[in-house]
Amino acid sequence: MKYQSFPGMEDILPASIQVWQQLEKRACIFFESEGFREIRTPIVEPTELFCRAIGETSDIVGKEMYSFLDRGERSMTMRPEMTASVARSIIQNNLLRNGASASVYYIAPMFRAERPQAGRKRQFHQIGIELVNHVEKSLADEQAITSLYFFLKSLGVPNLKIKLNDLSLINGPESEIVRGRMRDYFSANRANLDPDSLKRLDHNVLRIFDSKNPDMQSMIEQFPWDQAVPLSDEFKTLLDRLEKRRVQVEIQRRLVRGLDYYTGVVFEAAAGGLGAQDALAGGGRYDRLYGELGGGDVPCTGFSIGVERLLMTLESATPQFSEKVAEETFGFICVSQQDEVVDYLKSTVRKLAATGILVSVDPLFLKRPVKPGKEIERALKAGLRYVILLGDDELNKKVWLVKDLREKSQVEIADRDLERILKEILVKGKTV
Numbered sequence: 493m494k495y496q497s498f499p500g501m502e503d504i505l506p507a508s509i510q511v512w513q514q515l516e517k518r519a520c521i522f523f524e525s526e527g528f529r530e531i532r533t534p535i536v537e538p539t540e541l542f543c544r545a546i547g548e549t550s551d552i553v554g555k556e557m558y559s560f561l562d563r564g565e566r567s568m569t570m571r572p573e574m575t576a577s578v579a580r581s582i583i584q585n586n587l588l589r590n591g592a593s594a595s596v597y598y599i600a601p602m603f604r605a606e607r608p609q610a611g612r613k614r615q616f617h618q619i620g621i622e623l624v625n626h627v628e629k630s631l632a633d634e635q636a637i638t639s640l641y642f643f644l645k646s647l648g649v650p651n652l653k654i655k656l657n658d659l660s661l662i663n664g665p666e667s668e669i670v671r672g673r674m675r676d677y678f679s680a681n682r683a684n685l686d687p688d689s690l691k692r693l694d695h696n697v698l699r700i701f702d703s704k705n706p707d708m709q710s711m712i713e714q715f716p717w718d719q720a721v722p723l724s725d726e727f728k729t730l731l732d733r734l735e736k737r738r739v740q741v742e743i744q745r746r747l748v749r750g751l752d753y754y755t756g757v758v759f760e761a762a763a764g765g766l767g768a769q770d771a772l773a774g775g776g777r778y779d780r781l782y783g784e785l786g787g788g789d790v791p792c793t794g795f796s797i798g799v800e801r802l803l804m805t806l807e808s809a810t811p812q813f814s815e816k817v818a819e820e821t822f823g824f825i826c827v828s829q830q831d832e833v834v835d836y837l838k839s840t841v842r843k844l845a846a847t848g849i850l851v852s853v854d855p856l857f858l859k860r861p862v863k864p865g866k867e868i869e870r871a872l873k874a875g876l877r878y879v880i881l882l883g884d885d886e887l888n889k890k891v892w893l894v895k896d897l898r899e900k901s902q903v904e905i906a907d908r909d910l911e912r913i914l915k916e917i918l919v920k921g922k923t924v
C-alpha cells in the first residue's frame with residue numbers, strides 16, 4: 493500500500509467503536525455526577541508551554557514531543573498531555589477570577605514519540621480530571637483519588653491497585669536538602685551508575701529512580717527513604733481520609749512520576765493484564781504550575797487514565813466487555829427535600845457504581861429533589877426503562893421503589909437487596 497498510518501498511530505474502526513463510545517459516555521456520566529465539567533482545548537500549543545510545565549529534564553520534553561515550526565516560524569507542539577493545556581486555558585480565560593475554583597474533565601488524544609508496543613502508542617487517548625484552586629488540599633486529593641478508584645472499580649478493572657508516594661519534601665521548600673541526600677547516596681555508589689544516571693545525578697537526581705536498568709535496581713531499592721525523605725503530616729492525613737473511604741492504597745516510595753510539576757502526593761493506578769506497561773493512570777498534586785505560567789498561587793491536583801490501556805485491561809478480564817457495556821441505565825429520583833434522604837441516595841448510587849458490575853446511573857436525576865411525575869416523563873424521553881425512587885417514607889421503611897417504565901409495573905425492594913436485584917435485571921433482563 494502506498495500510504496500507511498504512522499507507526500503507533502492507529503485507526504479505531506467501526507467494529508470497535510461501540511466500546512469507545514460506551515466508555516466515553518460512562519466517563520461523562522461518572523465525572524459529571526462528581527461535579528466536573530468538560531473542557532476541550534486545541535491539540536497544538538506553544539512548545540514553550542510544555543517545556544516550562546513538564547520540565548526540560550523529563551523524557552517527554554527531552555525526546556518525545558512532536559514539535560514543528562509553522563508557516564510563521566512559531567514553534568508548536570502536539571500536546572503530550574493535558575494538564576499544561578488546561579492550565580494555559582484556565583489562566584487565559586480568567587476562569588479563577590474572585591478566587592473561583594474549577595473542576596474539569598477531558599477525553600482527548602495525546603501525542604508522544606515513544607517506541608510503539610502493546611499499551612504504548614504515539615497517538616493515545618486520556619480521560620482525565622483537574623481540580624484547580626481548591627484550597628482544602630487534602631480534601632481535593634481525596635476527591636481525585638477516590639474518583640479515580642471508584643470510576644475504575646465501576647468498570648470492573650481487575651486487580652486494581654493505587655500506588656501512592658509523597659513528593660512534598662522532594663519538590664517543596666526543602667527540596668535542596670533532600671535532593672542533596674539523594675545525591676550523596678548515589679555519589680557514594682557512583683561505580684554502579686549507568687551513563688544515563690550519571691547525567692541525571694547532576695541534572696535531576698530524582699529521575700534516577702525512573703531507571704529500568706536491571707543492574708541498578710538493588711541499589712535503587714536500598715535507598716533509605718524513611719531517614720532521607722520522611723512522609724509529611726499532610727500525606728498522613730490523606731492516608732487516613734482514604735482509609736475511611738475504603739480506597740485500597742499501597743505506599744510506594746520510589747514512585748516519582750515522569751513529569752516535573754508535582755509538589756505533593758503522587759499516585760498511579762495499576763491493574764492486571766497489562767504486563768510491563770502496568771500504569772493505567774497517573775496523577776498528583778501540583779501547586780506551582782500556575783505560578784510558573786504566570787497564573788499566581790493556585791493549588792491543584794488531578795490525574796489522567798490511558799484509554800488504550802484501560803481497554804486492554806478490561807478486555808483481558810472480560811473478553812465480552814464490549815457487549816457488556818451496553819447495559820441498562822437506572823435513573824435515580826429523590827422525592828424529598830431532606831438532606832438525609834439526598835445523602836443516602838447519593839451514597840447508594842456511589843456504592844452501586846463501585847461494585848464492579850456494569851450498573852450505570854443517570855446523575856441528571858440526582859441534582860435536586862423533585863416531583864416524581866415530571867422526572868419520570870423526562871426519564872421516558874431520555875429512553876430509560878427503569879427509575880428508582882427514594883422519599884421520606886421509603887427511607888424510613890428502608891426500601892426503594894423501582895419502576896419499570898416499559899412494562900408499567902413497580903415494586904418495593906428492600907435496601908439490602910437493591911444491588912442484587914439490579915444485577916439480576918442486568919443479567920436476565922428481568923422485569924420488576
Ligand code: HAM
Nearest residue numbers: 573575611612613616771772773774775794795796798
Ligand atoms: P502520565 O503518567 O504521563 O500523566 O500519563 C497518564 C496515563 O496515560 C498513563 O498512566 C498511561 O496509562 C497513559 N499513557 C501515557 N503514555 C502513553 C502512551 N505512549 N501510550 C499509551 N498510553 C499512554 C499525565 O499525562 C499527567 N497529565 C497526569 C496528571 C493530570 N497529573 C496531574 N493531572
